[in-house]
Amino acid sequence: MSRSSxxxxxxxxxxxxEEIDSLKISSSLCQEELAKARQETExxxxxxxxxxxxxxxxxxxxxxxEQQRLKVVSDLLIAVARSERQEARVKVRQDVARLGGIGVxxxxxxxxxxxxxGQAPKDIQARLRSLLEQKTAIEKHKKLLKRRQSEKLExxxxxxxxxxxxxxxxxxxxxTRLVSxxxxxxxxxxxxxxYEHEKACHxxxxxxxxxxxxxxxxxxxxxxxxxxxxxxxxxxxxxxVYKAYDLVDYKYVAxxxxxxxxxxxxxxxxxxxxxxxxxxxxxxxxxHSHIVRLWDIFEIDAxxxxxxxxxxxGKDLDATLKATPSLxxxxxxxxxxxxxxxxxxxNRRPQRIIHYDLKPGNVLFDEVGVAxxxxxxxxxIVEDEVGSQGMExxxxxxxxxxxxxxxxxxxxxxxxxxxxxxxxxAGVLFYQMLFGRRPFxxxxxxxxxxxxxxxxxxxxxxxxxxxxxxxxxxxxxxxCLTYNQAERPDVLTAAQDPYLSxxxxxx
Numbered sequence: 001m002s003r004s005s006x007x008x009x010x011x012x013x014x015x016x017x018e019e020i021d022s023l024k025i026s027s028s029l030c031q032e033e034l035a036k037a038r039q040e041t042e043x044x045x046x047x048x049x050x051x052x053x054x055x056x057x058x059x060x061x062x063x064x065x066e067q068q069r070l071k072v073v074s075d076l077l078i079a080v081a082r083s084e085r086q087e088a089r090v091k092v093r094q095d096v097a098r099l100g101g102i103g104v105x106x107x108x109x110x111x112x113x114x115x116x117x118g119q120a121p122k123d124i125q126a127r128l129r130s131l132l133e134q135k136t137a138i139e140k141h142k143k144l145l146k147r148r149q150s151e152k153l154e155x156x157x158x159x160x161x162x163x164x165x166x167x168x169x170x171x172x173x174x175x176t177r178l179v180s181x182x183x184x185x186x187x188x189x190x191x192x193x194x195y196e197h198e199k200a201c202h203x204x205x206x207x208x209x210x211x212x213x214x215x216x217x218x219x220x221x222x223x224x225x226x227x228x229x230x231x232x233x234x235x236x237x238x239x240x241v242y243k244a245y246d247l248v249d250y251k252y253v254a255x256x257x258x259x260x261x262x263x264x265x266x267x268x269x270x271x272x273x274x275x276x277x278x279x280x281x282x283x284x285x286x287x288h289s290h291i292v293r294l295w296d297i298f299e300i301d302a303x304x305x306x307x308x309x310x311x312x313x314g315k316d317l318d319a320t321l322k323a324t325p326s327l328x329x330x331x332x333x334x335x336x337x338x339x340x341x342x343x344x345x346x347n348r349r350p351q352r353i354i355h356y357d358l359k360p361g362n363v364l365f366d367e368v369g370v371a372x373x374x375x376x377x378x379x380x381i382v383e384d385e386v387g388s389q390g391m392e393x394x395x396x397x398x399x400x401x402x403x404x405x406x407x408x409x410x411x412x413x414x415x416x417x418x419x420x421x422x423x424x425x426a427g428v429l430f431y432q433m434l435f436g437r438r439p440f441x442x443x444x445x446x447x448x449x450x451x452x453x454x455x456x457x458x459x460x461x462x463x464x465x466x467x468x469x470x471x472x473x474x475x476x477x478x479x480c481l482t483y484n485q486a487e488r489p490d491v492l493t494a495a496q497d498p499y500l501s502x503x504x505x506x507x
Contacts, residue, residue, distance in 0.1 A: 070247050074228045077245050078220045081230040085212075092206055099195070099202045120195050127188050135181050142174045197323055211235040217242065217257060223306060224298045227255055238272070243311065246295075252311040253295060260303040273305075275377065280307060282353060283376045290342035292364060292374040312372060314365030317429075321360055325436030329469050332433035337500050338371040339363065339426055343491045347419050352382040354417065358425035359400045360432070380417070401449045402438045403428045407485045409456050419491040426494075427480025431461070434469050439481065459483045472499050 100118040104111060149167045212218050212232035217240065222228050226248050233241045233254065244255040258276055260269045283294040296308035317335070321327075327335075339358070346353040355362075357378040364372050378398055399408065405424035407415050431439045439461050441454040449455060461481045463474055476499040482488035489497075 073247060073250075074220075074222060074245075077228055077230060081220065084231055088205065089209060092202070092209060095198075095202050099199050102206065121192075121199075124188060124192050124195060128185070128192075131181050131185050131188065135178060138174050138177055138181070142171070145170055145174070200322055208232060208234060211240070215240055222247070223255065223300060224296075227253065227306075227308060229255060244308075246308075252313075254309045254311045256307045256309060257300070258305050258307070262303055269303075276305070276307070279377045279379070282379050282381065286346075286353075286376075288342055288345040289370065290338045290372050291345065292372045309374070310372070312364040313367045314369060316361055316365070317363035317371070317433075318360035320365070321432065321436070326467055327433045329434060329473055332430060333473070333499075335363070335371050335433065336426065336430050337502075339373065339429070340491070340495045340500055342373045343419070343422050343426070344495045347491045352419070354380040354382060354419055355422050355425075356380055356417075357399055357403075358422055358429060359403050360429065363429070382418070401446045401455060402441055404455065405485065405488075406456050406458060406483060409450075409453070418485075420485055420488045422491055423480050423489060423494045427477050430473075430480070431477050434473065435464055435467070439477075475499070 096118060098118045098120050100116055100121065102113050103116040105114045145167065211234075215232060215235075217229055218232070220229060223244075226246060228245045228247055229242045230245065231243050233243050235241070238259055238261070240257045240259070242255045242257065244253050245251070246253050258272075260272055264272075280294065280297050284297075287293065292312065293310035294307060295310065297305065299305045315323075343355070346355065353376075355373060355376065355378075357375060358373070362373060362375045364374055366372065403425040405421055407417060408421065409415075428438060428440075440458040441449045444452070444454060458481075460483075461478060463469075463477075476497055479489060479497070480494065494500075
């Protein structure tokens, strides 16, 4: 028997035709599966294409909805801002009649603006004149009464002279009336002081409105597709600050618009931009609860760029002191502690920073009264290689002279400065908060301070008798205003002073 006949039937090789049939069947099955796979692929591709279309439509619709949402939000914000503008102007018009306004005076060909009092100051002056006349008349009657009593003269109606009882009774009438007039005078003087404060606020608001009306950004534009400008907060030398709303992060911000004068030369423009970029680079990395945050910077056009800052809805310290020149020591100390908290942060960074321009206008308050330092335009970065004596002051002449220490006015050599500059400035701020005036050169202009060497001669700080403050507060001010730079504490040392600590230390 052959070898193949010994194999099981299942293992017997198929004839050639059967193999071909089997291959055809397999091929047919493969083709069916391939066709099915192609159909599934085509269906999947169609599904993907449909999903892509749906996604595109969804994104377009979402973009439209987002634009609609932003438009609704911006329209509401603009409506509120328009209403606030209208209310501000109505109030100013009303206050013009009550407080006064700016009038125009012509002298030949010269036209100048003059202040014209409203009804309130006229009423106050009339009350003061009336009280003075009453006081003068009573004093006259009082003297006449004494003369008559001493001379025992008869009265104008022929009656006998007054008895001692009648004389004392009339004297008491005059005395009580004079006391009453003095009280009325004190009330009227307080009303006059209140009027002066209202007048200052009124003038500031009139200026703000005039600046807003003259601004090219007063039409509620949306800058950088993100920031909706609302109303003007204030205007400085080459910048305007607007309250704005961030339509991406949904929060209020302050947009500071820096304008380059078109008449400036290219070098001056580049210098201004370099200065602003330097300030931005210093400020952008500062994250602290007592330092205003800097969020963004972008270009608006060839001559204008914008920095976006944290919005502080409260007054600045300058406005606070104009409203209340002398703060209670507890309030002033609280503000001082917050300022030093920010200064300590600046001096514990890898690159230490001297603020160099601490003054009331650069201390802002948020909606709950937290104090925050701002404006790092004159700040100095202390390099690692700077020795204990400090760094060279290369921008001598810049700054606000009332708040700078004597070493900044050195003329015979390049001054060396350190964080002790900010300690001196903080001491001046604290003094001003407590006593309602600056310790040196309060009534002087910056030019006069420089001409008369006011700060150079500020060897000792004097304290007025009122208001009463603690000896600890005075001692702390003396330490901050130590004339000799070497003996004055730096920021980190001053911040450790027991006066700035709320923790009661064990004896």
